[in-house]
Amino acid sequence: MNQQEAIVATVDELQDGDMRQVSIGETDVLLVNVDGTFHAVGAYCSHYQAPLAEGVLSGHHVVCPWHNACFDVVTGDQQEPPGLDSLCHYPVRVDGDRVIVSVPEPLSEHRTQAMVQGDPAADGRTFVILGAGAAGAHAAETLRVAGYQGRLVMVTQDDRLPYDRTWLSKDYFTGKVSQEQMPLRSPTFYQDHQIETLLQKQAVNVDAIAKCITFADGDRLNYDALLVATGGKPRQLDVPGKELQNVFTLRSFADTEKILSAAQKGARAVVVGSSFIGMEVASGLTQRGVSVTVVSPASLPFKKILGEAIGRIFQQVHEENGVSFQLGRKIACMEGNGKVETIMLDNGDRLTADLVVVGIGVQPATDYLEGVAFHPQDHSVMVDEYLKAADGLYAAGDIARYPDWRTDASVRVEHWRVAAQQGRIAAYNMVGQLTPFRGVPVFWTMQFQFPLRYVGHAEEWDEIIFNGDLQQREFIAFYVKNNQVLAAASSQRDTETAAIFELMRLNQMPAPDALRQEALNLVERLHS
Numbered sequence: 001m002n003q004q005e006a007i008v009a010t011v012d013e014l015q016d017g018d019m020r021q022v023s024i025g026e027t028d029v030l031l032v033n034v035d036g037t038f039h040a041v042g043a044y045c046s047h048y049q050a051p052l053a054e055g056v057l058s059g060h061h062v063v064c065p066w067h068n069a070c071f072d073v074v075t076g077d078q079q080e081p082p083g084l085d086s087l088c089h090y091p092v093r094v095d096g097d098r099v100i101v102s103v104p105e106p107l108s109e110h111r112t113q114a115m116v117q118g119d120p121a122a123d124g125r126t127f128v129i130l131g132a133g134a135a136g137a138h139a140a141e142t143l144r145v146a147g148y149q150g151r152l153v154m155v156t157q158d159d160r161l162p163y164d165r166t167w168l169s170k171d172y173f174t175g176k177v178s179q180e181q182m183p184l185r186s187p188t189f190y191q192d193h194q195i196e197t198l199l200q201k202q203a204v205n206v207d208a209i210a211k212c213i214t215f216a217d218g219d220r221l222n223y224d225a226l227l228v229a230t231g232g233k234p235r236q237l238d239v240p241g242k243e244l245q246n247v248f249t250l251r252s253f254a255d256t257e258k259i260l261s262a263a264q265k266g267a268r269a270v271v272v273g274s275s276f277i278g279m280e281v282a283s284g285l286t287q288r289g290v291s292v293t294v295v296s297p298a299s300l301p302f303k304k305i306l307g308e309a310i311g312r313i314f315q316q317v318h319e320e321n322g323v324s325f326q327l328g329r330k331i332a333c334m335e336g337n338g339k340v341e342t343i344m345l346d347n348g349d350r351l352t353a354d355l356v357v358v359g360i361g362v363q364p365a366t367d368y369l370e371g372v373a374f375h376p377q378d379h380s381v382m383v384d385e386y387l388k389a390a391d392g393l394y395a396a397g398d399i400a401r402y403p404d405w406r407t408d409a410s411v412r413v414e415h416w417r418v419a420a421q422q423g424r425i426a427a428y429n430m431v432g433q434l435t436p437f438r439g440v441p442v443f444w445t446m447q448f449q450f451p452l453r454y455v456g457h458a459e460e461w462d463e464i465i466f467n468g469d470l471q472q473r474e475f476i477a478f479y480v481k482n483n484q485v486l487a488a489a490s491s492q493r494d495t496e497t498a499a500i501f502e503l504m505r506l507n508q509m510p511a512p513d514a515l516r517q518e519a520l521n522l523v524e525r526l527h528s
Contacts, residue, residue, distance in 0.1 A: 002104070002105040003091075003102045003103065003104055003105065004025055004102065004103050004104075004105055004494050005024075005100060005101070005102045006024040006025070006100065006101060006224050007098045007099065007100050007340075008022040008024065008031055008040075008099055008100070008101050008162045008221070009025075009027075009031060009098075010020065010098060010099065011038075011094060011097045011098075011099060012097065012098045013031040013099075013208035014032070014038070014070055014099075015033060015035050016034070016035065016036055016458045017033065017034070017275065017527060018033050018057075018074070019031065019032040019033075019052075019053055019056060019057045019062065020053060021031075021043050021051060021053035022083060022101070024101060024103050024361055025211040027043070027103050027107050027184075028043035028044070028063070029042070029090060029101055029103065029362075030042065030050075030052050030053055030073070030087075031092075031099070031101065032057060032073045034057075034059070034060055034074060035040075038092045038094065038099050038306075039073050039074055039089070039092060040089070040090040040091075040092050040101045041071065041073055041076045041087040041088065041089050041090065041234075042076065042087035042088050042109035042110055043109070043365060044109060045064040045066065045067075045069050045071075045077065045083060045084030045087065046069070046083035046084065046085035046087065046109075046110040047064065047066070047067055047082050048067070048083075050064050050067070051065070051348075052071070052096060054495055054504055055494075055495065055498045056466070056498045056499045056523055056526060057073070058496060058502045058506075058526055058527075059127055060072050060073055060135065061073070061079065061497040061502070062075050063080075063499075063501055063502050064206050064306045064498065064503040065494035065495050065497070065498045066444070066453075066494060067082055067417060067442060067444055067453075068080065068440075068442045068497075068498055068501045069081060069082055069083045070084065071087050071153065071170065071255075074089075074090060074170065074446075075370075076088055076089040076111070078113065080421065080439075081134070081420035082134070082416060082417045084112075084137070084138070084184060084185070084406030085110040085111060085112055085113075086110065086111050086112070086113050086271050086390050087110060087111070088108055088109055088110060088111050089105075090102060090103050090317050093105075098106060100211075101415040105349055106381050106518070112189075113143050113145050114145070114146050115142055115193050116140065116142035116148070116149050117149065117193075118144075118150070118151070118152060118193070118194025118195075119147075120147045120150060120151055121149035121188065122150075123148065123149040124150060124219075125149075125150035125151070125224040125225070126150060126151040126153065126212065126222065126223050126224055127143060127150060127151070127152050127153070127223065127225045127226070127227075127430060127505065128153045128155065128221060128225075128226045128227070128417065129152075129153070129154045129155065129222060129225040129226075129229060129232060130160060130195060130206070130213070130226065130227070130228045130229060130230055131153050131155075131156060131227075131228065131229035131397070132154055132155075132156035132160075132161065132162045132197070133162065133165055133231050133397060133398035133416075133419060134162075134397065134417070134419035134420040134423060134504055135199070135227070135229035135310060135397035135419040135420065135422055135423035135426070136154055136156070136162065136229045136423060137154075137184050137228070137420075138419075138420045138421075138423035138424045138427070139227050139229065139396065139423035139424065139426055139427040139430075140154050140190075140195050140427075141150060141193070141195075141425045142423065142428065143427045143430065144193050144194075144195070144428035144429065145427075146210065146431045146433060146447070147211055147426060147431065148427075148430070148431045150224070150255065151196070151453035152194065152195050152196065153196040153197075153198060153200070153221070154190075154193075154195055154196065155197075155198045155203065155213075156198070156199055157199075157200070157201065157202045158199065158200070158232075158252060158253070158437055158500055159199055159200050159254070159396075160183070160253055161184075161185065161190065161197055162183070162184045162185065162198070163182040163183050163184060163185060163188060163238045163253060164181075164182055165416060166416045167181075167182060168250060168251075168252075168253065168255070168295050169250055169256075169276075169277055169280040169284060170280060170284070170445075170446060170475065171279070172256065173259075173260070173284035173285075174283075174284045174287050174288065175254060175288070175437060176244060176387075180491030182253070188494055196267055196505070201215055201217070201219075202215060202216040203216075203230075203368050204216050204368055205368050205370065206226065206369050206371075206393075207370055207371060207372065207394050208229065208369070208370065208371025208372050208389070208390040208391070208392075209371045209390075210222075211223050211224070211226070211391075211392055211393075213226070216511070223390060223392070225392045225394070225428065225430040226391065226393045226394070227394045227395070227396060227423070227426050227427070228244040228366075228369065228389075228394070228395045228396075228399065229379065229395070229397045229399070229419065229422075229423060229426075229500060230365040230366070230368075230399060231251075231360060231362070231364075231365055231397055231398045231399065231419075232251070232361075232362025232363055232364055232365060232399070232414060233251070233363050233364075233365045233374075233461070234249035234250070234251045234359075234360075234361075234362055234363075234399040235358075235360045235361050235362060236249065237272060237331055237334075237357065237358050237360070239332065239334060240333040240334070241335055241340065242334065243339040244334055244335075244338065244340070245336075245338055245339040245340065246262050246339050246340050246342050246354065246355040247334065247355075247356045247358065248355065248356065248357050248358065248399060249357070249358050249359070250277055250281060250357060250359065256509050259281075259355065259357060260288075262354065262355040263285055263288055263290050263355060264290075264354075264513060265289035265290070266289060266291070267288075267290045267291070267354040267355060267402070268290070268291045268293075268351075268352050268353055268354050268355075268365065269285050269290050269291065269292045269293070269353065269354065269355050269357065270293050270294075270295055270343050270351055270353040270355075270356045270357075271285070271292055271293070271294045271295070271354070271356075271357050271359060272294075272295050272296070272329070272356065272357070272358045272359065272360060273294075273296055273358065273360040274294055274296035274298050274300075274301035274325075274330060274360065275301070275302065275305065275360075276359075276443075276445055277316070277359035277360070278294060278296070278357070278360075279294070279301055279302070279314060279445075279447055280445060280447060281295050281357045281359060282318060282323050282444075282447075283318065283321070283323075283447040285322055285357075286318075286320075286322055286323055286448075287448070291322070291328060292322075292323050292324070293323070293324040293325070293351055293404060294318070294323060294324070294325050294326070294327075295326045295329055295330070295331060295343070295345065295351075296326075296327055296329070297303050297327075297328060297329065297330050298327060298328070298361070299327055299328055300312055300314075300315060300316055300327065301314045301318075301325075302359040305406055306452075306454075306477070306489055307461075307477070307479075308507065309464070309466070309470055309477070310452075310465075310470075310477060310489060313450070313470065313473060314447065316493045317447060317448055317450045317473075318447065318448070320448075321448050323493070326345060326349070326351070329345045329346060329347060330342045330345065330346045331343060331344075331345065331346070331412070331470065332345060332348075334353075334356065335387070335414055340353055340355065340356055341354075341424075343356065346368055347407050355469050358502045361376065362398060362414060363379070364378055364379055364380045364381070364398060364399040364412075365398075365399060366379050366380065366381055366399050368381075369381065369399055370520070371393075372389040372390050372391070372393065372395075374410075375401045375410070378401075378443075379495065380399055380400065380411070380412050381395040381399050381400055381401065382401050382402070382410075383395050383400050383401065383402050384402075385403055385405065385436040385437060386389070386429045386435070386437070387402060387422055387426045387429060387437055389401060390486055394426040394429060394430060395421060395424070395426075396422035396423050396425075396426045397418070397419035397422060398412070398414045398419065400412065400422060400450070402422075402437060404457065405436070405438045406438070406484075406486070406504070407484075407486065409459075411457060411459070412473060413441045413457055415441060415442070415443040417441070417442045417443065418439060418441045418442075418443075421437070421439040422437060422439065425437045425439070438505075440455060440469070440504045440505050441454075441455070441456060441500055442454065442455050442501060443455045446476055450473060450491065451491055451492070452489060452490070452491050453489070453490050453491070453493075453494065453497045453515060454487065454488070454489045454490075455487060455488050455490075455497060455500050455501045455504060456479070456485070456486050456487030456488060456500075457486060457487055458479035458481060458486035458487035460481065461479040461480055461486065461487075461514075462480055462481050462482070463479050463480050464477050464478065464479055464480070465477070465478040465512060465515050465516055466478075467515065467518065468493065470505050472490075473491050473492065474492040474493065475491055475492075476490040476496060476497070476500075477489045477490070477491065478486055478515050479511070480512045483511065483512060484509075484512075485504075485509045485510070485511075485512060485515065488500045496522045496523060499522040499523045499525070499526045500522060501527065502526055503522065503526055508525075508526075510525060512523075
């Protein structure tokens, strides 16, 4: 393989702990100085190609500025999702005061982590993953990375291999990514790594005592270790007319396709719910030329999750782009001749609708499980710090209620990156490499041109400390409970948000009083 070599810096240009994006011909590389030694890795995150130089470096650990994937800059190995691949690592040498990097031709910026080959003769066990979302996809690969050679089966009710579910209500919905870009891996990838994939196969019973799965078609499968990661079932509206055509929920690829087929330019849509799915759908439909009205019992979008001030910004952004709101209202009934035509609200007002999208949350899909403990309110699966629910059985993602290591509270978080984190950790525990789940939740949304990042988890708070300019939509909001910062929401402050993620991961977040000081530099605080 040919190598292209270039002088990219002098030794005194990067101090210990510094990083910089440099170019070798048309190739971008991330150059870092760690403990006095220079390293070079791919410059862009393996998730959505964010420039890692705009993130933060913490020891050997670089945090992506967009969705906080993490990589070891010494090896290039991925340490935190949401991406699946690691970074390529390039040779670096120092000649006098010159730092010289070599990159291969043709260049590859990312690489799949080394995985063992499946070999049932070496390991006669069977590990099963129920669900092929973020948790399932990451768990399957991590099992092979962790050295598991036995039979590995990933089962899904869907008709597709794992795909990027976050795009369903975001970039795929608006046409920015194609159907071909949606899969996380190719069928060949799973074949090459001896990961059996069973599509359109529904589990109707899991007996945690007998360690046996029964499927709707009558098949049975015994397991030695099982990860249940079946996610959530969309909640339905229980009102007259709910059975009419063109009344949709959005959870799967097929759901999105049905919505888009009904969402012709000029159509009129009612979106029920003002949280993430509802508001992202409202944004996406509007950008496709559909007239959208959001109906919600809440007084402001996201009020319960983000507070009044940020909720008001979201409403303003949507209204500036033509979305209408009926807040403080509920659907009384839906009417139409076979297909929905009219929505009647609880105050008697009527809305014309060619389609309705219901986004009022999900219910954990756990009815098929027996022999595990459930939370009494939502029937989520109770797991310990290792994500274990019963002997040989683990749960991850939307269905798992786990102990928050920062607060000791029992929590359940319905976000893609958390599911990916938990899938990885569950895999290590399945193979006996005991690893407690100490993840920091991260989620993101983009509605019209307004981006929001959220780090941590706060179901309630005593106060919100704002830093920045809300009117300019450039800010960080810190959510404080019992004098502890539990979460932060931000817009257009990506590098600082990456620093917040790392400070939370290290349990080194500044006290609320320090955050009230406008001059506080969180990136410098991370390095102090």
